[in-house]
Structures are given as C-alpha cells and as structure tokens.
Amino acid sequence: xTRTSPVVxxxxxxxxxxxxxxxxxxxxxxxxxxADPAPGGSWQHMWDSLHxxxxxxxxxxxxxxxxxxxxxxxxxxGHVVEYLADYEKRYDLPVQHGARVDAVRRDGDxxxxxxxxxxxxxxxxISATGTWSRPFLPAIPGRFVFTGRQLHTVxxxxxxxxxxxxxxxAGGGNSGAQIAADLALDGHIDVTWATQRPPxxxxxxxxxxxxxxxxxxxxxxxxxxxxxxGGVASLGDIVAVPPVRAARDAGLLAAKPMFTRLTAEGxxxxxxxxxxxxxxxxxxxxxxxxxxxxxxxxxxxRGRIPxxxxxxxxxxxxxxxxxxxxxxxxSATLIxxxxxxxxxVREVTGLLT
Ligand code: FAD
Numbered sequence: 001x002t003r004t005s006p007v008v009x010x011x012x013x014x015x016x017x018x019x020x021x022x023x024x025x026x027x028x029x030x031x032x033x034x035a036d037p038a039p040g041g042s043w044q045h046m047w048d049s050l051h052x053x054x055x056x057x058x059x060x061x062x063x064x065x066x067x068x069x070x071x072x073x074x075x076x077x078g079h080v081v082e083y084l085a086d087y088e089k090r091y092d093l094p095v096q097h098g099a100r101v102d103a104v105r106r107d108g109d110x111x112x113x114x115x116x117x118x119x120x121x122x123x124x125x126i127s128a129t130g131t132w133s134r135p136f137l138p139a140i141p142g143r144f145v146f147t148g149r150q151l152h153t154v155x156x157x158x159x160x161x162x163x164x165x166x167x168x169x170a171g172g173g174n175s176g177a178q179i180a181a182d183l184a185l186d187g188h189i190d191v192t193w194a195t196q197r198p199p200x201x202x203x204x205x206x207x208x209x210x211x212x213x214x215x216x217x218x219x220x221x222x223x224x225x226x227x228x229x230g231g232v233a234s235l236g237d238i239v240a241v242p243p244v245r246a247a248r249d250a251g252l253l254a255a256k257p258m259f260t261r262l263t264a265e266g267x268x269x270x271x272x273x274x275x276x277x278x279x280x281x282x283x284x285x286x287x288x289x290x291x292x293x294x295x296x297x298x299x300x301x302r303g304r305i306p307x308x309x310x311x312x313x314x315x316x317x318x319x320x321x322x323x324x325x326x327x328x329x330x331s332a333t334l335i336x337x338x339x340x341x342x343x344x345v346r347e348v349t350g351l352l353t
Contacts, residue, residue, distance in 0.1 A: 034099060035101075041084065061087055131288055172255065192275065288324070309328065310340060
C-alpha cells in the first residue's frame with residue numbers, strides 16, 4: 001500500500017526528533033520512520049558506563065531542557081534514552097518505530113520512500129539515520145587470520161565480558177580512550193591501547209560545553225568571512241571525562257603505536273615483536289548510514305552526499321541532518337542539532353507551497 005505524507009523523516013533518533021519538533025511547530029504534516037523498535041536512537045545501544053561529555057542543560061533538544069540526573073553532572077546513556085522517549089511523547093511526534101527504509105527513489109514530482117512497513121509518497125525527505133549502524137573497520141593484514149574475537153565499539157558493553165582476558169583496544173579517539181579506560185579500571189583485564197598517533201587529550205577543564213562554544217565561535221568567524229580558528233580539532237581529540245582522567249592519572253592509559261598486522265594469536269608491532277590477544281576491539285569510527293539513498297545516485301567522496309547546508313546538491317527535495325559537521329556545525333550533537341533542524345525545516349517549507 002502506498003501512503004502520502006508531505007514530509008517523511010527517516011530515523012527516529014535525536015536528529016529525527018529535532019526535525020519533528022520544528023515541523024510540528026510550523027503545522028506541517030509529516031511522518032517519522034525509525035528502524036529501531038524503541039525510542040532513543042543509538043543511545044539505547046551504547047556501553048553500560050557511557051556518560052555524556054556535557055551536563056544535562058548543555059545536552060538538550062529544542063523546546064525542552066534535559067532534566068539533570070540525580071547523583072551525576074554528566075548523565076548516562078539511559079537518561080538520554082528516557083529524555084528522548086519523553087520528548088517524542090511530549091510533542092506527540094508521529095514516529096513509526098521498527099520501520100526500516102530500504103530505498104528512496106524519484107517518482108516525478110514526488111519522492112518514494114520504501115520501508116519494510118510500506119511505501120510513502122513525499123514532497124520532501126529529511127534523512128537522519130546517523131552513523132551507528134555503519135561501523136568502520138580499517139583494512140589491515142591478517143584480519144581473517146586472527147582466531148580471537150574482533151569487535152567494534154558498537155558491540156562493546158561491559159568489562160565483565162572480558163574478565164581475565166588479554167584485550168587490545170585500537171583507536172585514539174573518544175571511544176577508544178573510554179573503552180580502554182573502562183577495561184583498565186576494572187582490574188581483571190590485561191589491556192593494551194593502540195593508537196595511530198599519540199593520543200591528544202583535551203585539557204581537563206574542557207568538556208562538551210567548551211567544545212560547543214569553540215565550534216560556535218568558529219562558525220561565526222567563517223560566516224563573517226574571518227579566518228578559520230581551527231575549531232574543536234585544534235584543541236585535541238579526547239575529552240578527559242572522569243573515567244578517562246582516572247585511568248590516565250593511574251598510568252593505565254599509556255598508548256602504543258598501532259600494530260601493523262593481526263596474527264593467528266594476536267598482533268604484530270612495527271618492531272616485529274608480537275603480543276597475544278583474546279580480543280581486539282576496533283574503536284575506529286563510523287561512516288554515515290546512507291545506503292537507503294543509493295537509488296538517488298548522489299554519492300560524493302568519503303561516503304558522503306554533497307550538500308549546501310543540509311540540502312543535497314543533486315536532489316533539492318532531500319535534506320541530510322545529523323551525521324557530522326558536514327551537514328551543519330555540531331549537528332551530530334544533542335545541543336547542536338536543533339539549529340540545523342530548524343534551518344532544514346525552513347527550507348523544506350519552501351518546497352511545500
Ligand atoms: P542516531 O542516534 O544513530 O539515530 C538514527 C536513527 O536512525 C536510529 O534509531 C536508527 O535505527 C535509524 N535508522 C538508521 N538507518 C535507518 C533506515 N534505513 N531507516 C529507518 N531508520 C534508520 N553527542 C553529544 O551531544 N554528547 C555526547 O556526550 C555524545 N557522546 C557520544 C558518544 C559516542 C560513543 C558516540 C558514538 C556519539 C556521541 N555523541 C554525543 C554524538 C551524537 O549525539 C550521537 O551519535 C547521536 O546518537 C546522533 O544522533 P542521530 O539522531 O544523528 O543518530
């Protein structure tokens with residue numbers, strides 16, 4: 001059966017909800033299709049000890065401040081899931097959970113959105129499918145030779161799953177540092193942290209609030225035609241959240257330069273020496289989840305779709321929201337996505353008149 005909805009939003013995480021909030025405010029009829037069977041986007045899949053890198057009042061979507069979580073400055077992922085579930089209800093956002101979109105196609109003056117639960121004809125589509133469902137693994141010799149477990153960040157849950165094991169955590173970003181710290185602080189795991197370049201910790205007093213301020217200052221400078229301030233990347237890669245700080249200060253977070261290959265029993269380092277390992281956890285990032293847009297043939301470099309703001313250059317009825325800074329400054333953060341969603345919805349409104 002084919003249904004009609006002026007606007008279809010694909011993805012029921014924070015970016016999809018922020019779009020829904022602004023569509024609702026403007027009185028536009030829309031549908032949100034989200035593959036996850038429950039509210040919360042990727043927050044419901046993150047590891048047990050994960051906490052936000054910003055306090056609640058700096059982690060809010062438009063219209064509704066995230067409540068503080070008792071006993072902690074930095075809320076945990078479960079708290080974010082509750083907030084998003086409540087947000088969805090409060091604004092009566094029409095999310096169909098468990099509806100995965102397989103393809104978006106052109107059909108004359110409409111876009112056809114094909115989901116496993118049916119097909120929608122829409123005048124505009126906002127894609128907000130995030131990156132969590134597309135973990136990135138680097139090519140490395142020996143990948144299929146290693147007889148231990150290989151996991152990605154998306155599969156990691158808790159240290160107890162590795163009790164008594166030798167674990168190598170690969171990757172020098174926030175996920176790598178946090179998972180290495182989580183395992184090392186447990187005390188029952190032999191952890192080695194391997195990174196491509198020496199880890200760059202941000203100063204201890206810098207959390208998500210300061211990062212957002214820096215990103216905002218950069219956007220203002222660029223908008224005003226001033227020179228690039230370098231933004232967040234110029235400060236470092238790793239936010240020294242409390243567990244990372246604790247592990248680092250206890251001397252448990254000394255990184256080794258990345259190994260050069262996997263062996264049957266573990267890894268081989270650049271100097272030829274080898275270490276045994278029961279598991280390798282790849283904390284090597286994500287790519288945007290855009291396979292449902294393949295029929296539109298819009299792909300650009302690095303798995304992205306070229307955009308002007310959020311609007312796809314090759315298909316003006318399609319907007320991309322979240323994903324990363326390439327779809328708007330800080331649009332892949334809780335506090336940042338609201339502004340980009342507002343701009344995207346304004347442009348979409350122009351398509352409906
Ligand atoms: P998601 O939360 O991934 O939501 C996308 C939704 O789309 C999912 O529910 C998915 O099921 C659905 N979907 C995917 N494909 C389809 C399809 N084909 N059809 C239908 N639905 C589909 N940001 C902060 O602001 N503060 C933090 O402290 C912070 N910490 C982070 C820690 C980690 C480890 C990571 C990975 C990210 C963190 N972020 C943080 C960044 C960002 O806020 C999150 O990644 C956030 O989940 C992005 O929201 P989203 O809505 O864009 O994507």
